[in-house]
Amino acid sequence: MTGADLFEGFGGLEDDLLIRSRKKGRLEGQSQILWKYGGMAACLMILMGVAVTFRGGREPRWGQEAQESDATVKDGEHPLNALGETLENTNATGGREEKEAIFTEVEKELARPLNSEDLRTLLALDGANLEMATKAYTVSVGGHRADYVGIATSDKAKATLLEHAGEVVADSEEGYQLRKLMGHEDLQYLVSVREAENGEMVGLLKFEKFEEMDYSYREVLETIFHVHGAEDIVKVVVSPASMDNTDEGRTIQEEIGTRFIEDEAVISEIWQMLCGLRREGGKTWEDLGLFEEEGNPVNLREQVRRGRYLTLVTADGMEIDTLKYTGISGRFYEYGGIVYDGLDLEQTKCLEGLLGIDGSENVVGLKDNAGAGKQEGHGMSDIPVDEDNYREARSYDAELEELQEKISKAMMNHELPFVTTSGIRENPDRLHVTVNTRDEAELAKLKAYDMTGKWLEIEYNEGQAMWE
């Protein structure tokens, strides 16, 4: 027998050994050390640490009710919490076998791939890892340059992310390895890991956009989200747009409500439309037609009425939650200010019917099927009819930009730890700031930055922790 025969013999390794070897995490090593040196006390410490990490998650974007209340996930809702409680009780009364069984359950729970719900629980609720949150990377993938931004995760999330760091996708110049999430083929999230003297530096990155100015949304779906057909999408969740958080705006959002699309034929219809979307010439917010000729934004309540946020839920539990649609110009767009064209009038009417947007016949600025550039009539006097208006260049007020800079700096310096995001969004005349506190004294600190009192738009959202 030769070494080559032996090498060939390795070709018969069984599935579970191959799968396990691809995890590349420290789970196995950690558990052995725990048993060897730490015994049950160490197990409990780790378990409780993980349980704390998984506590306090929030409903996703579509859970408007959750966004409007202070409710956090209660203890025991995540399987690890329940196991943590059981182990605590078992420590008082149970035997070693019972504890071992529970620990095995915990290992299993940790070993399964993280899904979007798990990731939400890792977002910064306190002790945010802001250094990682400010990172941005460009990764070459599938012939594209993909931009990723750091997400503010809780410091407590480090161990979980480390355990779920999978295949290496790229190395950054700063020495970070950018890895897929273990057990996932998609590239929506990457875990950044770097060895440091006092342990590993770990962060979570989320895909933002391709660097190129022209690409199709289908390329994004296939390359980044690993969605290759309508059958890879199990659900589409349609939530109301939330750019108006006044009482009136919230009332409209409540009236619209959230709808869940699970019918395969309807999902297939939406899939076809998404495949036809194109980002052309790097259009951004300014091209969305959300403001009038005079520079005032289109009535925010109208934006809410005719806007929807889409979340695509994939078969492996991941959520693609960046797509938004506005019926005002009949376009899809994304958080990063990326605007997509490609829907014709017929598709727009069909889509708005599916999304529950009233008055789809009033859509403006859409070309017909023949692409003749014909403008359709509209029913609202405060909406521009001239498509050129949509492309009108608009520079943000210098004062507003200055305010944004100040608040960003304060966030970096940990002076506003309750501020999770800040940016100029749909309303170009406001700085949209997301906070995770309702404490008046804290909010006053934030408001003090806005000397005029007119620039800030504050949204309370405990779970939203992405730094844009």
Next chain:
Amino acid sequence: MTDEKIIDSFWERREEAIRETEKKYGAYCLQVAQGILHDEEDASECLNDAWLKAWNSIPPARPEHLKCYLVRIVRNLAVSKYRTKFAKKRGQGEVALVLEELEECVAGQADVEALIDASQLQKTINVFVRALPAKDANLFVARYFYAESIREIAKHHFLAENNVRVRLSRMRAKLKKELEKEGYVI
């Protein structure tokens, strides 16, 4: 498309099965083949052969883990191609180093005419790997199934390269003993 649907397509003899397989696992399988062959053209050929083999073997097979099933086919075809290509000369790339290491386990056996029961050898290897501590088993599989470099393995497992080398060396010594016990090495 989900794995289950791809397998259904194979069973229903629909050509989209190959298309979808290639779309979903093509890049990964190519990476595995290239890791062994270090030649893009050979690796692509290997992939085409693998799709054909999958087409011919499903049905009757209904793999539980399609990805593992495909990777195993690709890996074995790549190894076979490698052996044919370098039958009379020293090979290249990481596999040449891997083979050198494995020679340690069967030292002095190259000249021994022995009929190897391939399936029995595979069984012995599976039992051996399964008995290793999980982390060591993962390192062993990465090196001797996927032919990953020491550097890659060290990176993926958060270990120093030297640590990986020492662990692998100890495991090879253990494997040698196991092969002796089973009568593969005299």
